[in-house]
Amino acid sequence: MRSDIEIARAASKRPIQQIGQTLGIGAGDLVPYGHDKAKVSQPFIDSLQGRPDGKLILVTAINPTPAGEGKTTTTVGLGDGLAAIGKKVAVCIREASLGPCFGMKGGAAGGGRAQVIPMEDMNLHFTGDFHAITSAHNLLAAMIDNHITWGNALDIDIRRITWRRVMDMNDRALRQITTGLGGAANGYARETGFDITVASEVMAILCLARDLADLQDRVGRVVVAVRRDGTPVHARDLKADGAMTVLLRDAMQPNLVQTLEHTPAFVHGGPFANIAHGCNSVIATATALKLADYVVTEAGFGADLGAEKFMNIKCRKAGLAPACVVLVATVRAMKMNGGVAKADLGAEDVAAVTVGCANLGRHMDNIARFGVPVIVAINHFTGDTAGEIAAVQDFVAARGTRAILCRHWAEGSAGITDLAQAVAEVADAGVADFAPLYPDAMGLADKIDTVARLIYGADRAVMDDRIRDRLLSWEAEGYGDLPVCMAKTPYSFTTDPGVRGAPTGFDVPVREVRLSAGAGFVVAICGEIMTMPGLPSAPAAERIGLNAAGQIEGLF
């Protein structure tokens, strides 16, 4: 079996203009970045507004386990599968972050015969979107400190500046720093730090903004600090919103690439899936829906985090409504949810699979709460036995839904046409009746509690008076109708990453809440969330380099 990178390199890429043509985008409406990447121009996007939308299909998954689920692989494979059965389709996924590629390994887009290419570019600078976000974020940071240095006319409380800086690098030494040392010429000393770029609120804003005007509005609303009198300081108070928008102008245009089978793929934006909502940009999804009859997209982590935020944040705010959800599961992951250790996954264990399906079942129930039909995709792994596969299929069938075995990793579109047919039928049937889980008008604390109870299966969300008071004060300031963005471990329905399956009888403690006024959500942090990763003892960077043929080695 060839490696992902070998398959990707052997692929015959088509010129990006040809990929655009399959969606009716003329060469002049593409802004090329090399011969295999392009942005879709803003004027062209504007010209699409009157058109009807295609059908939106969300690919999500059970809670991730070390066994791997292949959510992106299935997203890409389903796109190719729909194309193979003659549908006009586009895939929408997130961009990869540069920094982590030098830690463990690159975040390749898919795998096996279901990949998006060019893989190297997507793991490196791509079209520069993340660099633009880094620049815009750090310009605002520089303008805050500069404002204070020149007299602090806004009376910013320098002890309470919440806007940090960002870098697209795993650099733990920057998590907590003291800036402005060295005397008067360098400003004033204060504590702050860097987050990784994907954790920037600017990233979340770019992914939720409808257009550049909306982007600028949102950037202007960002809260960066409080004044001595306790009132918030916004980016617009520093007059930073215009320049930040200029820095983001090109980045706002969605990127078009292709799958191994030449299906058009929009790869745009990549917000964290914990302190942000974890989906590709609204503008990419909205554009794809105007151009294709079926749009296959994915959300970060498992359905408890990714699909919940996709529905409650992205779809609610962007007026999107999924026609069908594909829930990816694997026999191996079901086994781990059933109590089998990773080292023992090689042995058949039908009973463990059946026990582990409880995790799958709760995710199916959760998706039903949003009024959207669900199909389970069993992403086939070598070593899965017929009995194990049947156990998953029986479990799902007993709930009146189909679980369809998919071999796209090994076979490409030929291995996933059954799922594609089923998805197209369900989407075309128009049975979805999407609604978010809670109304805008519900109180912020109640929204957090609702997600904890209805999605996680918890008894309640627990928060102390300090946090409740903070939420009440935001409601008083007019932020009460925002959705909540839950930041908890993706590995469990609970806040304990070691608890698999479908646990009950637990609380969800809320440690901290943060207002992302520009992105438009209130973050509820339940547990430790790392916003600046570190490098491991032997980082991948040590093995990355160009080979004699000028190809990149070690990135994957």
Next chain:
Amino acid sequence: MRSDIEIARAASKRPIQQIGQTLGIGAGDLVPYGHDKAKVSQPFIDSLQGRPDGKLILVTAINPTPAGEGKTTTTVGLGDGLAAIGKKVAVCIREASLGPCFGMKGGAAGGGRAQVIPMEDMNLHFTGDFHAITSAHNLLAAMIDNHITWGNALDIDIRRITWRRVMDMNDRALRQITTGLGGAANGYARETGFDITVASEVMAILCLARDLADLQDRVGRVVVAVRRDGTPVHARDLKADGAMTVLLRDAMQPNLVQTLEHTPAFVHGGPFANIAHGCNSVIATATALKLADYVVTEAGFGADLGAEKFMNIKCRKAGLAPACVVLVATVRAMKMNGGVAKADLGAEDVAAVTVGCANLGRHMDNIARFGVPVIVAINHFTGDTAGEIAAVQDFVAARGTRAILCRHWAEGSAGITDLAQAVAEVADAGVADFAPLYPDAMGLADKIDTVARLIYGADRAVMDDRIRDRLLSWEAEGYGDLPVCMAKTPYSFTTDPGVRGAPTGFDVPVREVRLSAGAGFVVAICGEIMTMPGLPSAPAAERIGLNAAGQIEGLF
């Protein structure tokens, strides 16, 4: 008169493939970035190696004054002028830095009717080269701290890490910082800081490397710290050179754009002109010389810094030899050199012009020391009188050289054909006999002294024993054959920015020396050098934004 940006916006840009065609670059050998920018592909560059070189013309200037000289404008105008008289020509200039655009104003490439376009892109992210340099630089920084965190097998002296971080932003708060605060998980506390990206040694390396293999060698040689035993730690000891090269792979390919008159312009690299050598990349210049009969390039600051480094660092190391130097002067700058204040420049003062020509004269003498013929370009400003112009021309004629009045700012190529004709004649005559000012074998202290005496007109370079010992130790380590890179004020031949004209009877004190082992020079710092600018009290960023037509306002 229309503003630069109005002229640039009104320009009819040709598709970049058409610009490439004028140099014989096929569309497949260009890597497009949009429709008006492209990189020239590495395989195409490799294919040029057997070809003869065109003639290299350096545009440099007198010491800059607040009156403005128009060096880049003249570089661009001369390119257009040579094209207008039927020559096959290319322009080579530096890329602009993003950070300073948000402080004062954008570094537009040229002005009036002599500009390189697209202006907005060149002042923003352009093709992402500077972002790639930032990433490569900061990856190395992260790997240093990471290495120490995981046990410090190299025994790095954490008090003596010289590799800082970089950001393409004017952010004074980052000049001096403490990192690694917050406990064991975040590493160890130490003092460090950020420089602006153009000050990165990686920038200098990219601009001096012949190819990617040379780039990786140079990156590997970078000295980042010393061990406890005093021996240097190199980037290759941390195994960072391969990954850094991967990050720089695309950035290494030169960028092609066009002038307002559609002359091909390579815009690539932008090292500081004080702690680095201040010229566009070797690979851009070398590629242009293979493709055009005449290549017009420029060097940073005045000829005492820019041309000296162009000759002694870039030409020496890259095997380049200029055929002709154009020295840009203005009547207004001569007047200021003659003692007139900026506010009084409006009044005719022939006597002051004549006195001020002493500055021009010393630069002419200096260029002659390199064996290269010089032509003076008088960049015409409205308000220059016939008498003042004649005074400059008489001064130059008395030295056996021509001073040619140029009106390219107002008229484009039509205003500069006289200079173009003269330059082509001199270059074609083959009278240049280029040699660097000092041999490789000269001692480092003597090299510094040689530049101070022969170029600046000083009595001597002054340095204390600590500095001399440092230079001797580098010679013992094998760095003795490197050229020196002088970092001093550009506003004077002396180290006092207030001293204009052609002063004598002064010393050049060397405050500090630094080894740039990867770039391949020893920096001699004479005076205060700022490597991280700050924003002014009312930064340009506050006025930058998109207008109703989606155009960028306030950047220029």
